[in-house]
Amino acid sequence: MSCTNNKENKKEVKSDSFEELNIMHIEADNPEFIKYIDNISKKLNIKINVVPCPEDANNRQAEISTKLYSGSTDIDLISVNDEMVSEFKSKGYLEPLDDIITKDVLQLYPKDYVESVSMYKNSIFSVPYMMDIMMFWVNEKYAGQSKIQDIKNIEDFSLFLDYDYGTAVYAYGGAWEETYIYNDLSQFINMFGGDYYNWNNSDTRAAVIFLHDMLKNGYTSKGQMIDRYEQMEQKFIDGKYGSVFMYSGAMNVFYNSGKYGKDEIHLSKLPKIKSLTTNIATWQYVLNKASKNKSAAKRFLKYISSKEGCVEYSNAMNQIPARVDVILNEDINVPDIDTIREYVKDVELKARPLTSGSMIDISEMGKLFQKYLLDEITLDEFCYNAQKIVNRNYSK
Amino acid sequence: MNTNNKIKKYIPVILIIPIVVIRGFTTIYPIVITFINSLYNIKVLSGIHEFIGFKNYIDVFKDDKIISSIKFTVIFVVVSMLFHVLLGTVLALILNMKFRGRRFLRTIVLIPWAMPAVVIGMAAKWGFNNDYGLINDLIRRFVPDFQFNWLINTGSARGAVISMDLWKDLPFFAILILSGLQFISEDVYEAAKVDGANSVQIFFKITLPLIIKNILTLCIPFTLWRLTSFDLVYAMTSGGPGEDTSLIAYRIAMESFTNLNIGYASTLAIMLFVLMALFSWVNIRFMNKYND
Numbered sequence: 001m002s003c004t005n006n007k008e009n010k011k012e013v014k015s016d017s018f019e020e021l022n023i024m025h026i027e028a029d030n031p032e033f034i035k036y037i038d039n040i041s042k043k044l045n046i047k048i049n050v051v052p053c054p055e056d057a058n059n060r061q062a063e064i065s066t067k068l069y070s071g072s073t074d075i076d077l078i079s080v081n082d083e084m085v086s087e088f089k090s091k092g093y094l095e096p097l098d099d100i101i102t103k104d105v106l107q108l109y110p111k112d113y114v115e116s117v118s119m120y121k122n123s124i125f126s127v128p129y130m131m132d133i134m135m136f137w138v139n140e141k142y143a144g145q146s147k148i149q150d151i152k153n154i155e156d157f158s159l160f161l162d163y164d165y166g167t168a169v170y171a172y173g174g175a176w177e178e179t180y181i182y183n184d185l186s187q188f189i190n191m192f193g194g195d196y197y198n199w200n201n202s203d204t205r206a207a208v209i210f211l212h213d214m215l216k217n218g219y220t221s222k223g224q225m226i227d228r229y230e231q232m233e234q235k236f237i238d239g240k241y242g243s244v245f246m247y248s249g250a251m252n253v254f255y256n257s258g259k260y261g262k263d264e265i266h267l268s269k270l271p272k273i274k275s276l277t278t279n280i281a282t283w284q285y286v287l288n289k290a291s292k293n294k295s296a297a298k299r300f301l302k303y304i305s306s307k308e309g310c311v312e313y314s315n316a317m318n319q320i321p322a323r324v325d326v327i328l329n330e331d332i333n334v335p336d337i338d339t340i341r342e343y344v345k346d347v348e349l350k351a352r353p354l355t356s357g358s359m360i361d362i363s364e365m366g367k368l369f370q371k372y373l374l375d376e377i378t379l380d381e382f383c384y385n386a387q388k389i390v391n392r393n394y395s396k
Numbered sequence: 397m398n399t400n401n402k403i404k405k406y407i408p409v410i411l412i413i414p415i416v417v418i419r420g421f422t423t424i425y426p427i428v429i430t431f432i433n434s435l436y437n438i439k440v441l442s443g444i445h446e447f448i449g450f451k452n453y454i455d456v457f458k459d460d461k462i463i464s465s466i467k468f469t470v471i472f473v474v475v476s477m478l479f480h481v482l483l484g485t486v487l488a489l490i491l492n493m494k495f496r497g498r499r500f501l502r503t504i505v506l507i508p509w510a511m512p513a514v515v516i517g518m519a520a521k522w523g524f525n526n527d528y529g530l531i532n533d534l535i536r537r538f539v540p541d542f543q544f545n546w547l548i549n550t551g552s553a554r555g556a557v558i559s560m561d562l563w564k565d566l567p568f569f570a571i572l573i574l575s576g577l578q579f580i581s582e583d584v585y586e587a588a589k590v591d592g593a594n595s596v597q598i599f600f601k602i603t604l605p606l607i608i609k610n611i612l613t614l615c616i617p618f619t620l621w622r623l624t625s626f627d628l629v630y631a632m633t634s635g636g637p638g639e640d641t642s643l644i645a646y647r648i649a650m651e652s653f654t655n656l657n658i659g660y661a662s663t664l665a666i667m668l669f670v671l672m673a674l675f676s677w678v679n680i681r682f683m684n685k686y687n688d
Contacts, residue, residue, distance in 0.1 A: 058650075058653075058654040059653070059654075061654070062653050062654050062656060065440055065441055065656055066440065066656070069440050069443075069656075087441055091441075091442075091443055092443075167541065167543075168526075168527065168543060177634070177636075178634065178636060221526075221545075222545050222548050223525070223526040223527065223545040223548060225545075225548050225636075225637065226521070226545075226547050226548060226633070226636065226637075231525075234528075235527065240527060356442075357441065357442075359654070359655075360441075360655055367636070367638050367639070370636075370637060370638060371638055374548075374637070376638075
């Protein structure tokens with residue numbers, strides 16, 4: 001769905017106030033989200049209009065870029081992911097939000113993450129509201145068959161992968177479509193203690209070889225190279241995969257499928273290969289610099305970044321909020337929250353490696369890595385070209 | 397010449413001015429602007445907007461992605477058009493035969509053509525899926541252990557895209573040939589039969605010469621549509637694996653609307669426009685020669 005037919009798509013949340021706010025949001029079509037916004041509208045006395053944006057990541061990014069670049073004033077706040085913030089924050093399209101995420105508030109978020117993703121030249125340009133943690137999910141039936149109940153390290157993981165589960169079922173499943181494979185690639189590099197920005201690093205190369213060999217040895221399916229998360233989730237639910245790495249946001253999908261539980265799909269501790277590190281991503285609000293409703297927008301952002309605002313979002317949408325203190329200490333309505341809390345406490349949460357040309361770089365890296373996986377290029381050729389992609393837009 | 401005649405002479409000119417203005421604004425203006433943009437390096441995401449002359453035109457021939465797109469576009473157009481002509485003619489001949497249910501068949505055969513290419517692409521993506529697709533499901537009824545990922549390997553992915561293109565547009569091509577076949581009088585066929593001609597001779601000596609102009613005329617728009625086709629690939633393979641099914645029109649759309657690399661996309665669009673104009677000109681010349 002496009003963002004351009006705003007009149008048709010706009011969902012208006014009425015209020016008697018003079019202040020008005022237009023939000024372009026990824027969840028604008030979700031009735032729960034509209035109810036949540038309705039409550040905020042009443043609390044803050046702001047008339048809030050919500051317009052949807054395209055589901056497809058490339059289309060979404062192109063449309064939002066065009067709106068910001070053209071100085072459009074019809075949208076005030078936009079919900080964006082890490083990739084988009086990384087691209088926009090240095091371009092001068094966004095309003096700094098240092099008065100919302102003050103130094104005190106910053107401590108309540110994963111600080112390194114916010115500094116890496118939301119900050120540019122000591123200013124903060126986004127307010128995270130929902131956190132996705134890359135987690136390890138296991139199908140208990142596979143664990144039972146291989147008798148590896150607890151995958152703690154590389155040896156356990158290798159044994160789990162090596163067990164013969166039968167035809168057309170795989171010990172590991174991924175979404176390896178060109179724009180999604182980046183998530184697995186960077187996650188394995190984390191776990192192997194490598195550095196995504198350094199393709200000569202031996203640990204980075206070890207992670208790449210490990211993924212390559214998983215495919216070569218038939219531990220994972222070649223067919224997943226055209227799969228995005230929706231296909232991967234379906235296959236995991238259908239019992240075709242023994243384990244996956246997937247963001248915590250998928251919890252609702254697995255839970256609502258009726259397959260989540262101790263005997264079926266469940267969260268598992270992160271195996272320690274070399275480093276107990278996992279990627280996190282957030283959805284965030286950015287404020288359009290050309291907005292004419294900055295005062296209302298900042299009141300809204302102040303609220304959603306407050307403890308009350310975070311709890312309200314989490315309970316309304318059954319998602320993890322972005323504030324660590326709220327995840328750890330507040331009563332929030334997310335299935336298996338205790339396991340998620342263990343990740344937050346025990347695992348290093350790391351921002352994904354992103355550059356100022358994220359979307360293009362991610363896609364190019366994905367295509368290049370697919371070539372390596374299919375043995376169309378060698379490891380050295382892959383690493384050489386991967387370094388070129390990284391160097392093009394990355395400045396530490 | 398009196399005043400009345402002078403006014404009459406200008407009336408047609410005045411009457412066509414609105415359409416010329418509208419046409420100029422909707423066709424010529426975008427072409428001119430696209431050409432001007434092609435001389436600039438315009439990258440919206442980086443905020444770059446600088447004049448670079450014909451550098452984009454030179455860069456096109458150094459770009460591996462474009463070379464790969466051109467290769468597949470040539471394969472796609474040639475193979476697809478070849479099968480359009482061959483199978484389209486066969487289908488038209490079948491639809492021209494007298495049998496029960498002919499009208500019904502003529503109607504339902506057009507259903508794929510009436511479906512949007514994006515919908516077909518999305519359905520085909522699932523259709524060719526190894527685990528859930530109906531293609532492999534059908535094959536597994538005969539070969540139970542069959543496993544194949546159609547859209548992962550270059551050859552099969554390209555074949556799948558071309559087959560879906562044929563599935564969609566071939567019936568329309570056939571129906572248009574059928575309209576030509578219906579103009580051929582039954583008397584001609586009867587006279588040939590009386591003279592002792594067999595079916596093959598009738599086809600090559602009577603039917604084909606009488607519909608060849610139809611086929612050549614149809615080849616112009618159908619080839620141009622293949623050259624500008626992007627939606628099927630967009631929904632079905634996203635140009636993958638790698639860039640192996642990335643048609644040139646798909647590449648233009650990606651450069652333009654995803655990468656927001658407007659200057660480069662304009663260059664590709666202008667080059668495609670020139671190619672299409674050239675193709676149409678050659679085809680029309682060929683047809684005129686054939687008429688002579």
